Amino acid sequence: MRVYVPDYTLEAPGTVDQVLRLLAREPGVWRPMAGGTDLMVLFEAGQLPYRNLVGLWRIPELRGITASETHVTLGALTTYTQIQRSELMRAEFPLLVRAASWTGAVATQNRGTLAGNIANGSPAADSPPALLVYDADIVLLSERDPRWLRYSHFHTGYKTNLMEPDEIISHISLPRTTAGCVHYLRKVGTRKAQAISKVALAGLAKINDGTIERIRIALGSVAPMPIRCHQTEAVLVDRELDRATIEEAKAAIVTEISPIDDIRSTAEYRTRVTVNLLDEFLTSLLP
Ligand SMILES: Cc1cc2nc3c(=O)[nH]c(=O)nc-3n(C[C@H](O)[C@H](O)[C@H](O)COP(=O)(O)OP(=O)(O)OC[C@H]3O[C@@H](n4cnc5c(N)ncnc54)[C@H](O)[C@@H]3O)c2cc1C
Incomplete structure (x- = not known):
């Protein structure tokens, strides 16, 4: 089935605050879109159930890999290519780098994001086993207080999770405890x-x-x-x-x-x- 494009709306505000305001105003109506590699497959097939998408791709606050003494933090929009290119990730979290290298081909690796892989929730996705053994936390933002969740608690069943409709994943945090492992x-x-x-x-x-x-x-x-x-x-x-x-x-x-x-x-x-x-x-x- 082909899609009728005018049936869909895409908003692309440039800040996290604007996205959160939109999600809070009409919870469940708007669906975040990051790289679109999962959502656009559904769209093309005429199977995308969400009519209103809010784009995250151009939001700089959701990008980048940073390190503190105790944690490495990946912005939600971190792509598989960025994970593979990070010296820090290769040194301390090689399993996530290997999983990123297995994810699709180059085009998908340039566009697909880590938070998108988590939120999509496929039991066969490549990054979750690595995130689980690295004891990842995820940070959820909404207009309420930010929430930190142990990633191992996030998925609740087949493609279901603890994220509320007005929340987005903003970061993924990995404790730097892999030395000697x-x-x-x-x-x-x-x-x-x-x-x-x-x-x-x-x-x-x-x-x-x-x-x-x-x-x-x-x-x-x-x-x-x-x-x-x-x-x-x-x-x-x-x-x-x-x-x-x-x-x-x-x-x-x-x-x-x-x-x-x-x-x-x-x-x-x-x-x-x-x-x-x-x-x-x-x-x-x-x-
Ligand atoms: C050709 C092809 C090959 C692929 N191969 C693989 C593979 O080998 N292994 C694998 O694991 N996956 C694979 N995928 C699936 C896909 O690329 C990944 O799941 C990717 O990480 C999704 O990220 P995205 O940014 O494109 O997500 P999107 O398509 O933008 O979104 C996916 C879901 O996540 C939600 N979402 C996205 N970002 C956020 C956020 N920050 N907060 C809250 N919700 C959010 C969206 O609402 C949507 O429900 C493939 C896809 C394609 C098209």
């Missing part, structure tokens, strides 16, 4: 490039004298939303890593996922790959 990310898809993942697993671990001091594990494409695997982490933390512990963790991770059969894969395959990826990550940590 092992970083792991693997995506299994039909092809190496430009494929939607069947399973993706991200891991971050700090080993001290053979004992797991800290571990975080996250998965994409095996539940209605990207998930952090807290129970599997609990099996592993403060333990000496050996084959028996790895087997315990593999049994635990199966209880945390709820994969489905769909056009890309089967639940059975996704379960087996999840277990294999966890095995690969944990085996890489063995002395």
Whole structure:
């Protein structure tokens, strides 16, 4: 179905305050648009349910990667290309850089934004597993007080989240606590490039004298939303890593996922790959 363009309205105010005023005046009527790489696909297909879009792309306050002593903060409009070009991101958050390099092709990487990927909420999106193991926080702005949310609490189900209709994501904040950690990310898809993942697993671990001091594990494409695997982490933390512990963790991770059969894969395959990826990550940590 082709779209009838005059049915749609696009406002593009130049400041966050103007956007928030518009969203507060008519909550649920206006939908933020950043790079448009998700929204314009729906638009082209005649499936965009929102008639009124408010553009964020030209708002400088939502751009840039900055660092304090304790955190790296990415503006909502940070693109995949900017993530890959940042020396700081490559040094401290390499999994997010790798996920950015897997996201679409160059045109999508130049235009697609990190906040757009988060808000779109696909369980198969590439950046969420990395954001989850890096313990990201997201900052939500509205005409009310700003809200800081743990990213691991943000998604509530398939494409649902805790953001109110009058809120936008303004920043994503990453604690600078990755020094000395092992970083792991693997995506299994039909092809190496430009494929939607069947399973993706991200891991971050700090080993001290053979004992797991800290571990975080996250998965994409095996539940209605990207998930952090807290129970599997609990099996592993403060333990000496050996084959028996790895087997315990593999049994635990199966209880945390709820994969489905769909056009890309089967639940059975996704379960087996999840277990294999966890095995690969944990085996890489063995002395
Ligand atoms: C050809 C192609 C290939 C792709 N490949 C991949 C891939 O490999 N991996 C992958 O994960 N994704 C992929 N995508 C999906 C898409 O590029 C990403 O999800 C992208 O990050 C979306 O960002 P955007 O700025 O373009 O979002 P938009 O399309 O502008 O918006 C997407 C959603 O987020 C909301 N939104 C955007 N910004 C904000 C904000 N600051 N606050 C609140 N809500 C906001 C919008 O209202 C909308 O609901 C692909 C898309 C295309 C077209």
